[in-house]
Structures are given as C-alpha cells and as structure tokens.
Amino acid sequence: METLITLAAGALLIALGMRLIHRLNEQHDARIAAYHFSDPFPAISRPPGHGHHSSTGQASSRRLTGIWL
DSSP, X not given: OHHHHHHHHHHHXXXXXXXXXXXXXXXXXXXXXXXXXXXXXXXXXXXXXXXXXXXXXXXXXXXXXXXXX
C-alpha cells in the first residue's frame, strides 16, 4: 500500500512539474512575440525625421541644419 501511495505522489509531482514547465514556456513565447526582431532598420522603413529619435529633438536639429547621418 505504501508503494502505491509513493507512486501516486511521484506521478502527481511529475504532472505538476510538467504543468509548471508548460506555463513557463508559454510566458517565454509571449515575451518573445512582443519583440519585433525582424523589423527593418528605421532609416530604411521610415522617412527621415520620423524615426524613434525624433522625440528627443535630434532628428529635428539635423533637419534644420541639413546634415543627415
């Protein structure tokens, strides 16, 4: 009888461990899906001055001076 209880407890722990690993993999996949690693470079896909740095004033100062890097 003790052997049967031990086997049932072991099977339960294995099932709980599998469920935990499955949930962690789902969270990891969701985090990866949130990032767009395959986006093209901002200079290729966006017109000048409409990139990520336009809010800092860096792009507008380049636009005023006519210097594009």
